[in-house]
Amino acid sequence: MNARISEVRPRQIWDSRGRPTVEVEIVLADGSIGRAAAPAGASRGSNEAVDLRDGGSGLDRWGVSAALRGIEEVIAPRLTGMSVEDQSGIDAALLDLDGTPQKSILGGNAMIAVSMAAAWARAVHRGRPLWQELSDGADPFLPLPEVQIFGGGAHAARRVDVQDYMVVAVGAEDYRQALDWTARVYLAAGEVMAEAGLLAGVADEGGYWPAFDSNEEALDRLVRAIERAGLRPGEDMAISLDIAASEFHDDGLYTLAADGTTLSRDEMVDLVLAWVRDYPIVSVEDPLDEADAEGLAAFSRQAPAALQVVGDDVLVTNAARVEDAARRGACNAVLVKPNQAGTLTEARAALEAARRLGWDAIVSARSGETEDVTIVHLAVGWGARQLKVGSFARSERMAKWNEGLRIADALGHARMAGREAFRWTVLRGAGR
Numbered sequence: 001m002n003a004r005i006s007e008v009r010p011r012q013i014w015d016s017r018g019r020p021t022v023e024v025e026i027v028l029a030d031g032s033i034g035r036a037a038a039p040a041g042a043s044r045g046s047n048e049a050v051d052l053r054d055g056g057s058g059l060d061r062w063g064v065s066a067a068l069r070g071i072e073e074v075i076a077p078r079l080t081g082m083s084v085e086d087q088s089g090i091d092a093a094l095l096d097l098d099g100t101p102q103k104s105i106l107g108g109n110a111m112i113a114v115s116m117a118a119a120w121a122r123a124v125h126r127g128r129p130l131w132q133e134l135s136d137g138a139d140p141f142l143p144l145p146e147v148q149i150f151g152g153g154a155h156a157a158r159r160v161d162v163q164d165y166m167v168v169a170v171g172a173e174d175y176r177q178a179l180d181w182t183a184r185v186y187l188a189a190g191e192v193m194a195e196a197g198l199l200a201g202v203a204d205e206g207g208y209w210p211a212f213d214s215n216e217e218a219l220d221r222l223v224r225a226i227e228r229a230g231l232r233p234g235e236d237m238a239i240s241l242d243i244a245a246s247e248f249h250d251d252g253l254y255t256l257a258a259d260g261t262t263l264s265r266d267e268m269v270d271l272v273l274a275w276v277r278d279y280p281i282v283s284v285e286d287p288l289d290e291a292d293a294e295g296l297a298a299f300s301r302q303a304p305a306a307l308q309v310v311g312d313d314v315l316v317t318n319a320a321r322v323e324d325a326a327r328r329g330a331c332n333a334v335l336v337k338p339n340q341a342g343t344l345t346e347a348r349a350a351l352e353a354a355r356r357l358g359w360d361a362i363v364s365a366r367s368g369e370t371e372d373v374t375i376v377h378l379a380v381g382w383g384a385r386q387l388k389v390g391s392f393a394r395s396e397r398m399a400k401w402n403e404g405l406r407i408a409d410a411l412g413h414a415r416m417a418g419r420e421a422f423r424w425t426v427l428r429g430a431g432r
C-alpha cells in the first residue's frame with residue numbers, strides 16, 4: 001500500500017556537456033524517494049526513442065521545458081496512486097500515454113527518467129540497493145568494463161572517424177584489477193600523446209582528443225600505451241572499437257576524412273577486418289551504417305568467430321530488432337542503452353532477447369551524462385557481463401566506475417563474469 005506513488009516531481013538539471021536534461025523524483029506514500037536523470041546521445045540511432053527538445057536557437061535547442069510539462073501534466077496524474085512494485089505496469093502506462101513508436105509525444109528523455117526513478121523508489125521502499133532489487137536472488141557479479149582511451153567521431157568534432165578506441169581488461173582477475181589496469185593505460189596514453197606533441201585535451205566522454213593523422217595511428221598509439229603500462233596487448237588488455245559508421249556513411253559510401261578515403265561497403269568491411277587481423281581487437285561495434293543490414297551480415301560472416309560484433313545504432317535496444325538481426329546473421333552482442341528504449345521494461349526485454357540467442361549484452365551510458373549511476377545497478381542486477389560508460393576521467397564517468405566498486409564491497413567480492421565466458425578467450429587461444 002505505502003509503495004504507492006504520491007508525487008512525481010520533474011526538474012531540469014544540466015548534463016556533462018552543459019546542456020539541459022530531465023531529472024525526476026518519485027515520492028511514495030511511505031516517504032521513500034527515488035531519483036533518476038536522463039542521459040543524451042550525440043551519435044543517435046534513427047530508430048531510438050526521441051529526446052523531446054524545445055528547439056530554436058542557442059541553448060533553447062536543447063531545452064526540456066516541454067518534456068517537464070508532459071511529466072507534470074500527463075504522466076504525474078496517471079501514475080499517482082500506482083504502486084512501484086509493478087514496474088511493468090508503470091512502464092505500460094507510460095507507453096499508453098505516449099502512444100507513438102518512438103516516444104515523440106512525451107519524449108524518451110521524460111519517460112526513461114520516470115521509469116528509472118520508479119525503480120529507485122521501489123528499491124528505497126524495500127530498503128535494498130537497486131542492483132539487489134533487480135537481481136531476483138541470482139548470485140551477482142560485476143561487469144567487465146569497456147573503457148574509452150581516445151574519443152573521436154561525433155564526440156571530437158570528427159577529428160578521426162572512428163568514435164571510440166576502448167580497452168577491455170580481458171586478463172584481469174576482477175573488477176578492481178580491471179579498473180587499476182585501465183587507469184595505468186589511461187595514464188600511459190596521456191604520456192604517449194604528450195611525448196608525441198599530440199596532447200590536446202579530451203573529447204566528450206573523457207578520452208584523449210585524437211590528434212592523429214589517420215584512424216589507424218590511434219590503434220598504434222593505443223597498443224603502445226598498453227605496453228607502456230606494463231601490460232600485454234591482447235593478453236592482459238585488448239582493444240574494443242565503436243566505429244559508429246552511420247556517422248560517416250552516405251548513400252552507400254563511407255568517407256573516412258582522417259584517412260582521405262571513400263570506401264564502398266565491401267572495402268569498409270575489408271578495412272575493419274584488416275584492423276581486427278593486425279591489432280588485438282576483441283570487439284567491434286557498428287562497423288557499418290545502421291541501415292546496411294546486408295553489410296552488417298557480411299561483416300559478421302567474415303569476422304573471426306571469436307570477434308564480438310556489437311549492434312548499437314542498428315538495434316537501438318529493441319528486442320524485435322535484436323531478433324531480426326539474428327535472423328539475418330548480423331551481430332552477436334547488443335548494446336543496451338535504456339534511453340534508446342525509453343522504459344526499463346523495454347531495455348530489459350532487449351537484453352533478455354539477446355540472452356536467449358546466446359548473445360552477449362553491454363549496458364551502456366551515453367556521451368551526454370550526469371552523476372546518475374542507474375546503469376551500473378542495471379548491469380549488475382540484470383547480469384550483463386559488460387559495461388561501457390566512456391573514459392577514465394570526468395566525474396560523470398568516474399561516478400559509474402566508482403559505483404561498481406561500492407557494489408563490489410557490498411557483494412564482498414569484485415568477481416566479474418568468468419574469463420572463459422567470453423568468446424574472445426578463443427581468439428587469444430588461437431595464437432594471436
Ligand code: PGA
Pocket residue numbers: 040041042043044045163242244312364365366367368
Ligand atoms: P552517443 O554515442 O551516446 O553519443 O549516441 C555512444 C555510442 O555510440 O555508443
Ligand code: ZN
Pocket residue numbers: 242244285286312313
Ligand atoms: Zn555506439
